[in-house]
């Protein structure tokens with residue numbers, strides 16, 4: 001493909017430069033091959049412009065770099081652009097060509113994975129060829145692929161999208177993480193609608209403050225969606241009201257959902273076994289549906305998903321009965337098994353104070369005796385949430401086990417100490433399998449156990465190593481030893 005077709009007309013190119021043939025793209029000098037376009041990106045750890053020489057030596061035919069880059073005469077054109085990450089995303093979209101015709105993105109601190117999964121399920125039930133992309137990977141009718149990121153880097157993303165389109169996928173639901181939005185990873189994706197679940201404290205190690213974090217999430221509605229597209233907003237907070245107001249001001253169609261939603265209002269959610277019966281107000285009429293999932297927040301997620309499916313052609317009457325068929329995403333308040341005494345064990349990905357509080361609250365209605373929680377906090381990530389999660393857990397649960405959860409380069413004991421400083425009465429067991437064993441061994445009839453933080457993950461990150469580990473396996477092994485029942 002010619003360079004001009006990839007990055008013009010946004011980047012003004014001389015005719016001879018526009019005519020350069022490009023055989024591939026990379027933002028990593030180590031991956032450059034002959035004829036590639038190298039995107040030199042200023043990063044958190046390194047400055048990509050320092051690798052221009054190396055990229056050219058490896059065969060790059062052209063370089064995209066930030067304005068003001070001082071590159072020596074490297075022998076190939078160095079095209080300066082205001083935002084090279086944006087340019088790279090646009091180039092990746094054009095290079096790989098095809099993408100599903102109908103795509104929607106969902107952002108928010110919690111709920112993205114569940115909403116993306118629900119949207120895919122609802123579309124599939126409508127007979128559409130649908131896929132989802134996010135934390136639990138690429139889930140398509142013919143394959144499931146693990147990803148390293150929630151929102152993939154643009155080159156990987158557009159390679160995936162072209163493959164999906166080639167397999168006949170027409171509908172795509174993708175998670176838009178705040179990192180992904182801030183780094184312009186989705187700038188080349190053609191979106192029809194965007195969803196907003198909620199916003200609470202998270203990732204303050206990366207975003208400077210809450211306003212910055214919110215601003216990054218708002219890029220979806222301020223920049224990626226265009227007037228006439230649809231925004232589906234769960235009106236659950238003052239921040240969400242601001243998002244909704246901005247969407248209207250920008251000329252987006254607004255579907256507002258949730259307990260304060262105007263389009264789909266949740267009037268009541270009554271727990272019923274491991275399901276809940278929802279009362280919904282839509283256009284002045286009240287409807288009922290039995291959602292086969294535990295937790296108030298799953299009702300919110302289901303409504304955001306319903307809104308996104310309505311934004312892409314379904315009627316409310318079509319979507320409502322389909323909510324009764326939804327399956328939870330892996331590791332999202334997942335019933336992993338029960339002990340011989342009938343005490344259920346749930347695995348959940350809650351790794352923020354708010355998500356932990358919500359997961360515990362969601363399980364309270366099922367507790368006749370005590371609620372036990374096993375959790376830890378990640379290393380090299382927001383340190384402020386450690387004492388907060390300790391406080392939340394000890395306030396809301398009856399017995400807390402503090403354990404390890406991806407300590408990365410930090411000393412695991414230091415992380416536990418920070419949690420324990422605000423978790424009076426908590427039991428410290430660093431080894432996660434042992435903590436789960438202990439908690440399960442102490443379960444009595446009427447108890448409920450929540451194992452929080454890792455959800456679907458299949459590894460424990462210690463230093464630079466990923467040690468194979470899964471909460472599902474740990475729970476199954478402990479139940480087997482105690483003759484309880486693992487699910488599935």
Ligand SMILES: CC(=O)N[C@H]1[C@@H](OP(=O)(O)OP(=O)(O)OC[C@H]2O[C@@H](n3ccc(=O)[nH]c3=O)[C@H](O)[C@@H]2O)O[C@H](CO)[C@@H](O)[C@@H]1O[C@H](C)C(=O)N[C@@H](C)C(=O)N[C@H](CCC(=O)O)C(=O)O
Nearest residue numbers: 027028029041043044045046048051149150151153177179
């Ligand atoms: C903090 C962060 O988001 N970093 C992302 C960022 O990397 P970076 O720009 O900081 O990389 P860097 O190491 O500073 O290098 C700068 C540039 O020099 C290049 N380089 C570097 C070395 C070299 O020899 N040659 C070379 O060309 C690098 O390829 C890079 O382009 O840009 C890269 C390319 O887009 C991303 O892959 C990378 O994601 C890292 C791996 C990451 O872990 N990100 C996480 C935090 C993330 O994005 N998480 C969110 C979800 C969060 C959540 O909701 O839980 C996600 O969407 O997954």
Ligand SMILES: Nc1ncnc2c1ncn2[C@@H]1O[C@H](COP(=O)(O)OP(=O)(O)OP(=O)(O)O)[C@@H](O)[C@H]1O
Nearest residue numbers: 109110111112113114135297332348349350355359
């Ligand atoms: N709407 C919601 N409100 C609050 N908490 C939620 C909501 N949905 C899910 N959660 C909680 O947050 C955890 C993460 O959920 P989910 O994976 O769907 O969110 P996410 O936005 O994809 O997060 P991540 O990008 O970190 O994977 C769940 O395990 C659950 O405890």
